[in-house]
Amino acid sequence: MHVVATAGHVDHGKSTLVEALTGTHPDRLEEERRRGLTIELGYCWTEWADVGEVAFVDVPGHERFLTTMLAGVGPVPAALLVVAADDPWMPQAAEHLAALDALGVRHGVVAVTRSDLADPGPAAARAAAEVARTGLAGAPVVAVSGRTGVGLEELRGALSAMLAALPVPDPSADVRLWVDRRFTVRGSGTVVTGTLPAGTVRPGDTLALGDEAVRVRGVQGLGRDRSEARGVARVALNVAGRLDGLDRGSVLVTPDAWHHTRVVDVRLGGPDRPPAAPVLHVGAAAVPTHCRPLGADLVRLTLERPLPLRIGDRAVLRDPGRRVLWRVDVLDPDPPRLRRRGAAVRRARQLADGAPGLAGELERRGLLHVDRLRRLGIPDEDVGQLEVGPWLVSPGLAAALAERVPALVEEHARTHPLDPGAPLAVLASRLRVPSPEVVRAVVRPPLRVVEGRVVAPGGGLPEQVQRSVDAVRRDLAAAPFSAPTADRLRELGLDERALGAAERAGLLRRVGPGIVLLPDALDGAVSSLAALPQPFTTSAARERLGTTRRVVLPLLDQLDRTGRTRRLPDDRRELA
Numbered sequence: 219m220h221v222v223a224t225a226g227h228v229d230h231g232k233s234t235l236v237e238a239l240t241g242t243h244p245d246r247l248e249e250e251r252r253r254g255l256t257i258e259l260g261y262c263w264t265e266w267a268d269v270g271e272v273a274f275v276d277v278p279g280h281e282r283f284l285t286t287m288l289a290g291v292g293p294v295p296a297a298l299l300v301v302a303a304d305d306p307w308m309p310q311a312a313e314h315l316a317a318l319d320a321l322g323v324r325h326g327v328v329a330v331t332r333s334d335l336a337d338p339g340p341a342a343a344r345a346a347a348e349v350a351r352t353g354l355a356g357a358p359v360v361a362v363s364g365r366t367g368v369g370l371e372e373l374r375g376a377l378s379a380m381l382a383a384l385p386v387p388d389p390s391a392d393v394r395l396w397v398d399r400r401f402t403v404r405g406s407g408t409v410v411t412g413t414l415p416a417g418t419v420r421p422g423d424t425l426a427l428g429d430e431a432v433r434v435r436g437v438q439g440l441g442r443d444r445s446e447a448r449g450v451a452r453v454a455l456n457v458a459g460r461l462d463g464l465d466r467g468s469v470l471v472t473p474d475a476w477h478h479t480r481v482v483d484v485r486l487g488g489p490d491r492p493p494a495a496p497v498l499h500v501g502a503a504a505v506p507t508h509c510r511p512l513g514a515d516l517v518r519l520t521l522e523r524p525l526p527l528r529i530g531d532r533a534v535l536r537d538p539g540r541r542v543l544w545r546v547d548v549l550d551p552d553p554p555r556l557r558r559r560g561a562a563v564r565r566a567r568q569l570a571d572g573a574p575g576l577a578g579e580l581e582r583r584g585l586l587h588v589d590r591l592r593r594l595g596i597p598d599e600d601v602g603q604l605e606v607g608p609w610l611v612s613p614g615l616a617a618a619l620a621e622r623v624p625a626l627v628e629e630h631a632r633t634h635p636l637d638p639g640a641p642l643a644v645l646a647s648r649l650r651v652p653s654p655e656v657v658r659a660v661v662r663p664p665l666r667v668v669e670g671r672v673v674a675p676g677g678g679l680p681e682q683v684q685r686s687v688d689a690v691r692r693d694l695a696a697a698p699f700s701a702p703t704a705d706r707l708r709e710l711g712l713d714e715r716a717l718g719a720a721e722r723a724g725l726l727r728r729v730g731p732g733i734v735l736l737p738d739a740l741d742g743a744v745s746s747l748a749a750l751p752q753p754f755t756t757s758a759a760r761e762r763l764g765t766t767r768r769v770v771l772p773l774l775d776q777l778d779r780t781g782r783t784r785r786l787p788d789d790r791r792e793l794a
Contacts, residue, residue: 396501513566528595639671730772
């Protein structure tokens with residue numbers, strides 16, 4: 219499906235032209251037909267052989283209904299700009315063209331209507347000149363008469379060519395449906411309509427309205443029930459749930475995929491500075507804001523209510539007291555607080571580099587979760603970042619963290635002398651990073667990570683404890699399964715605390731109370747026991763390992779618990 223929004227001055231024949239193109243009049247209210255004036259958004263559709271389904275959103279042209287016009291145009295990728303041959307270039311035409319330009323609409327056709335009443339040449343030339351100064355530059359200009367039908371085929375051809383050139387939206391994209399109408403259908407309940415720019419909606423889906431879950435009971439497109447609707451599409455959704463806040467300007471989104479913000483840093487395009495309290499138009503929403511200048515064309519907007527915005531979104535800022543519009547480019551929907559004197563100037567320097575990207579965002583934020591990346595709309599790319607599970611770390615922050623780790627490990631060793639290393643979780647807290655795995659990723663030699671702790675060379679044990687542990691390790695090197703006796707450990711001054719520290723340092727392994735072997739003892743035992751006929755007895759294992767029952771029983775028990783051996787009903791064992 220393709221969706222086209224009309225634009226143009228009041229009474230220039232937009233609705234008549236849409237009716238001529240589709241066979242249906244878009245004005246649905248009795249007052250609209252009585253006054254010959256579009257007040258609300260109108261919708262009608264047709265099907266053309268070369269491009270398929272085409273829906274038109276007919277917007278009001280009167281200046282009093284600019285907010286309604288922006289609600290209709292906001293989510294639409296293409297426009298039909300209508301000017302009359304028997305009128306000069308009019309204010310609403312200029313305003314609507316400025317809005318299309320600000321919203322980033324780059325595909326359109328200009329129709330010069332009433333060509334049966336006046337020479338369309340001057341109006342076509344003026345319209346082409348005005349359009350050339352916007353993002354719609356180069357749009358075809360077609361003279362047409364909705365009353366006589368002259369030029370309708372040429373207009374259909376121009377619209378079809380324009381629609382065929384539109385980029386195809388991603389059907390797997392996150393849904394963001396700006397609601398432009400809500401009504402009730404007897405027997406069905408609440409129905410909302412809107413233009414779906416991308417993504418897919420199906421019956422049974424759950425969407426989010428703020429913090430509330432909304433269930434999609436049914437999907438219609440162009441008056442027909444659908445098994446799914448893929449953007450771009452005009453859709454009507456039969457919805458259920460807590461719908462108290464659901465109205466025009468509300469937005470239904472994929473749950474947990476969008477960042478709802480009340481503070482956003484943006485770049486403006488326009489004639490001068492906006493007032494302190496402009497209105498932000500995005501999608502079908504119109505939200506009062508407070509505007510704080512940051513510098514040059516950069517401002518911070520504080521919204522009256524939160525909206526799901528992403529980096530790169532386009533919107534319109536409007537001065538409600540004057541007929542002035544500003545283009546809005548969203549740079550950061552999750553900006554830092556401005557707490558100190560001069561913070562606004564520093565923030566403007568951060569934002570001045572241009573188009574947002576992962577490199578700039580990581581430089582500003584240091585660290586990002588991939589879900590946050592998605593919610594903010596930051597494109598994923600390789601900018602040399604460190605990737606740790608779901609976390610992305612900027613090269614600068616990774617280097618800074620790596621430099622700080624040795625001092626923190628040394629400090630921990632001074633305050634915890636029997637602790638062989640600093641726990642990753644403790645270091646994560648000290649470094650103010652969200653995951654111990656981030657710390658693990660920035661540890662550099664000669665530091666090493668052993669069983670969740672960052673260990674300095676030598677294990678980080680007190681000198682006397684280290685000498686005693688070294689003595690045990692020498693004894694075990696000669697006889698790997700002859701664990702030192704309690705007397706020997708007492709002679710060396712190794713109590714349970716010291717043995718625990720040595721184990722955490724990866725220097726010894728306790729297989730039972732007061733029984734220590736080398737760290738690779740389990741693997742060594744499996745290698746030796748593999749030479750025995752399977753299954754084997756405890757006595758056979760004791761003899762093969764050259765040890766005592768005091769050692770072999772807890773050793774075999776650990777082998778069982780770690781899945782290296784299986785204990786049989788007759789108390790024999792076999793290797794797993």
